[in-house]
Amino acid sequence: MRATIIRGRCHSWQRRHALGRFARGHASCCLHPAVVPFAQRGARSSDATVDVAPEFAPASGTERTCPACLAVHDAAVLRAALLVCPACGHHLRLTARERLALLVDAGSFVEWDAGVGSTDPLGFVDEIPYPARLGLARAKTGERDAVVSGAARLHGRPLAIATFDFGFMGGSMGSAAGERLCRLFGRARGRRLPVVVVTASGGARMQEGTLALVQMAKATVAIERFRRERLPYVAVLADPTTGGVSASVAMLGDVILAEPGAQIGFAGPRVIEQTIRAPLPAGFQRAERLLERGLVDDVVPRAALRDRLAALLAALGGGEPGR
Amino acid sequence: MTLNGSAARSVPLRAPAAEATAWERVRRARDAARPRASDYLAESFTDFIELHGDRAYRDDPAIRAGVARLAGRPVVVVAQERGRDHDDQVRRSFGMAFPEGYRKAERLMRLAEHFGLPVVTLVDTPGAHPGLGAEERGQAGAIARTLACMATLRVPTVAVVIGQGGSGGALALALTDRVLMLEHAFYGVISPEGCASILWRSSARAPEAAAALRLTAPELRAQGIVDEVIPEPRCGIARAPAEAAARVRRALDRTLRSLERLDAAELLARRAARYTALGAFAVVDAGGEEAP
Numbered sequence A: 001m002r003a004t005i006i007r008g009r010c011h012s013w014q015r016r017h018a019l020g021r022f023a024r025g026h027a028s029c030c031l032h033p034a035v036v037p038f039a040q041r042g043a044r045s046s047d048a049t050v051d052v053a054p055e056f057a058p059a060s061g062t063e064r065t066c067p068a069c070l071a072v073h074d075a076a077v078l079r080a081a082l083l084v085c086p087a088c089g090h091h092l093r094l095t096a097r098e099r100l101a102l103l104v105d106a107g108s109f110v111e112w113d114a115g116v117g118s119t120d121p122l123g124f125v126d127e128i129p130y131p132a133r134l135g136l137a138r139a140k141t142g143e144r145d146a147v148v149s150g151a152a153r154l155h156g157r158p159l160a161i162a163t164f165d166f167g168f169m170g171g172s173m174g175s176a177a178g179e180r181l182c183r184l185f186g187r188a189r190g191r192r193l194p195v196v197v198v199t200a201s202g203g204a205r206m207q208e209g210t211l212a213l214v215q216m217a218k219a220t221v222a223i224e225r226f227r228r229e230r231l232p233y234v235a236v237l238a239d240p241t242t243g244g245v246s247a248s249v250a251m252l253g254d255v256i257l258a259e260p261g262a263q264i265g266f267a268g269p270r271v272i273e274q275t276i277r278a279p280l281p282a283g284f285q286r287a288e289r290l291l292e293r294g295l296v297d298d299v300v301p302r303a304a305l306r307d308r309l310a311a312l313l314a315a316l317g318g319g320e321p322g323r
Numbered sequence B: 001m002t003l004n005g006s007a008a009r010s011v012p013l014r015a016p017a018a019e020a021t022a023w024e025r026v027r028r029a030r031d032a033a034r035p036r037a038s039d040y041l042a043e044s045f046t047d048f049i050e051l052h053g054d055r056a057y058r059d060d061p062a063i064r065a066g067v068a069r070l071a072g073r074p075v076v077v078v079a080q081e082r083g084r085d086h087d088d089q090v091r092r093s094f095g096m097a098f099p100e101g102y103r104k105a106e107r108l109m110r111l112a113e114h115f116g117l118p119v120v121t122l123v124d125t126p127g128a129h130p131g132l133g134a135e136e137r138g139q140a141g142a143i144a145r146t147l148a149c150m151a152t153l154r155v156p157t158v159a160v161v162i163g164q165g166g167s168g169g170a171l172a173l174a175l176t177d178r179v180l181m182l183e184h185a186f187y188g189v190i191s192p193e194g195c196a197s198i199l200w201r202s203s204a205r206a207p208e209a210a211a212a213l214r215l216t217a218p219e220l221r222a223q224g225i226v227d228e229v230i231p232e233p234r235c236g237i238a239r240a241p242a243e244a245a246a247r248v249r250r251a252l253d254r255t256l257r258s259l260e261r262l263d264a265a266e267l268l269a270r271r272a273a274r275y276t277a278l279g280a281f282a283v284v285d286a287g288g289e290e291a292p
Helices: A019-023 A035-039 A075-080 A096-103 A130-141 A175-191 A206-213 A215-228 A269-276 A287-292 A302-316 B022-030 B037-043 B086-091 B099-114 B132-136 B139-152 B167-171 B192-200 B203-212 B217-222 B241-260 B264-276
Strands: A007-009 A016-018 A063-065 A072-074 A116-118 A147-154 A157-164 A195-201 A233-241 A255-258 B046-050 B063-070 B073-080 B119-125 B157-166 B178-182 B186-188 B228-230 B281-283
Touching: A063 A075, A072 A075, A096 A147, A096 A157, A096 A195, A096 A302, A116 A175, A130 A206, A147 A175, A147 A302, A157 A175, A157 A302, A175 A195, A175 A206, A175 A215, A175 B281, A206 A215, A206 B167, A206 B186, A206 B192, A215 A233, A215 B139, A215 B167, A215 B264, A233 A302, A255 A287, A255 A302, A269 B132, B022 B157, B022 B186, B022 B192, B022 B203, B037 B063, B037 B073, B037 B119, B037 B157, B037 B241, B063 B099, B063 B241, B073 B099, B099 B119, B099 B139, B119 B167, B139 B167, B139 B264, B157 B167, B157 B241, B178 B217, B178 B241, B186 B217, B192 B203, B217 B228, B228 B241
Parallel strands: A157 A195, A195 A233, A233 A255, B073 B119, B119 B157, B157 B178, B157 B186, B178 B228
Antiparallel strands: A007 A016, A063 A072, A116 B281, A147 A157, B046 B063, B063 B073
């Protein structure tokens, strides 16, 4: 068997590690008790060794590994399952376009404001200048920024929809995302369309400084003006939804749905662990826990999401069918 | 105004000067001797009557709120209080509010609207509380609904950033018609330490991060996020807290007078326009639909 590095994901911090580290009990990530069992889910025990079977060899080309249980699936099979792992039910992250393809009627999406992109208001340089980082993210995702928005139909009924792309700088909200959301709600208000936003974001984009922070305020103002028209806004919280996006766009839905297993919260788990100086309890900041706490309306499996959204929008009104 | 006695222990800071670096301003904003919200409540306002609790869970001491008079007129004031001495700081969780604190803020803002009173907020927090309890009681939703409340209030609203403006926890009280800021306060998307540890894996490089984040009052004024910078006394704000409080009162009075001339519809329209205009983006022709 070839020398391989099988990677697992820390359940708490979402960091990826070589599986061997988990197997040796070297929880180099966060000392989270869930690390070892999580990485070894599918293995017989959480004992010190994991058999790396040949069929666990790295996926190449048309194979894809579930980041939760490490099962390798044919990419086409996984796609047919809506990127929900057939082995463990883990909901893999979707790009903004994959999400649109999943939710709206085929061929119905008309993009709005595709040309809106952030500039570099602060002249910010991290490891590389911010414009270069934007360039890398654009090349990687094919998107201009982290939010894709437009009009579409769902079961024939028109709606306005925006989806976040976590692959674009962690779905971070800067001026471009704020502007696209603001225009989305404004246009939906004018055309009397209901709005669906699917969030997946680490929060405000640090590279744009306080201007990124106030995009929360800008989006909130747009949402509240929209709400005055008594049109429905449904937020769908995908993995992960944290920080400024969670404390504005995500939590302002008339109805808030979440995907199974999605991490949802305000502060990042690392910050909280540093504050309380203890590992986080299992299930903390997970969609199911938020449901139990009364913080979201429901947790909806991906396969049922489209029909659930259609039924909700039909009940709440807005967007005439077949128009 | 009371000095809290820690002036002697506080880090020596050079006299305030126009060329103060971002990091010097961050240190001044955090200085234990710097006046706190309670000092302004006592000196800039009169007849402060504190009102407690979110009517659901508990009273969060990180936020002090109530009715008061500002230059004679009744207002509702909502203030983040970081605490006087160690015990007080612990009790007030260093000004880091919990969801119930934001719900108290929202409740009192609605009270202000109900009785047609302007709302004044004092911002001074390292950020919203990051902990298990805060998360499980819905920190994100509490902040979001406070923002939504401030977006829709039909009365004049003014925020003053008096010290630390820490991220979403600060913004939650600063979606206002006008945002004023003391000269050496700061207001940022992330703490300089947090930024430095993400970018360079070293919180020791916080001074660099503070400069890169452009979080000082003059820089935020230039970005359109802050409307007015209130100068601090030349001798240092900790040595002249009464003078600082008087300046805050005068700036608030002047700002409120200009807002009180506007009716609710005009206030809401201008507030929406103010926030809609914030952002740095470019539009290129990328196909798709652009026209409204």
